[in-house]
Amino acid sequence: MTPTFQHSESPDYPGRFRHLSAHWVGTLVSRALTDGSTMHQLRHLCATEIHNQTHDVRLVQTILGHASLATTQRYLAVDETKVREALTSRAKSWGTEAGRAQVEQPVP
Structure with a gap:
């Protein structure tokens, strides 16, 4: 179901509608979130x-x-588990790349 919003005409500009303020949008979203979450x-x-x-x-x-x-x-x-996994994965490839670089370099 799509929510509908009732707008009122602006008294200063007949035929034009008022904008919803950021505060009012936040209030509407917070009301729609049934788990008690906030816009923030x-x-x-x-x-x-x-x-x-x-x-x-x-x-x-x-x-x-x-x-x-x-x-x-x-x-x-930031999920600390993801940080550890990323560092561990990168450390393994650094070790592999360093080892490969030493093997691939010609001996003078």
């Missing part, structure tokens, strides 16, 4: 999901409208 929690979740899919912090920064990358980083939840 949804923002964190979306930022983390976009980062997990793209691995692009700058993209997330642009989408969220942050001027500072440090602010964006606070929005991202």
Whole structure:
């Protein structure tokens, strides 16, 4: 079911409708989330999901409208298990690449 919103005409501009404020949209979304989540929690979740899919912090920064990358980083939840797995996997390939490089170099 698609939600419908009733708009009222702007008294200053007949025939035009008022915009929904960010606060009102947040209130509507929070009411629609039956588990008690808030718009802010949804923002964190979306930022983390976009980062997990793209691995692009700058993209997330642009989408969220942050001027500072440090602010964006606070929005991202990083799973420590994934960090350990990534480091372990990379360390194994570093070891393999280093070993291969030593073998492939001609002896003077």
